[in-house]
Amino acid sequence: MENWKQILKDLKRSGQSIADYCREHGHRTHIILYWKQKQGQFQGKQSGFIEVKSQTDSPIEIVYPNGVRIRLGAGCKVTDIKALLDV
Incomplete structure (x- = not known):
């Protein structure tokens, strides 16, 4: 879990899209999205479709x-x- 907190901080600091960050660092997009949601970084948004x-x-x-x-x-x-x- 602590490792994912650091990864999410690095992602935010990078200014890259999740897809670009994942390609560059060898992570899977859906796993990062899971941890972002788990840590409440979607701030009140319900799961579903996004633009x-x-x-x-x-x-x-x-x-x-x-x-x-x-x-x-x-x-x-x-x-x-x-x-x-x-x-």
Whole structure:
């Protein structure tokens, strides 16, 4: 647990996105999100969907805690995502 507190402090200090920080330091995004939530760093936000803005043309991967992965290609449209959620 103490190690995760330091990792979260380093992440915040870095100014990087969680995804970029994880790639650089070899961490898994969903684990950092878990510890952020565990330590109350979402400050009152309920779990659910949040807006994500991509700054690159890189593919997006969503990984749920149960291991389900959704990979979206670069340039994926919001309507495509909605269609996946309506299945």
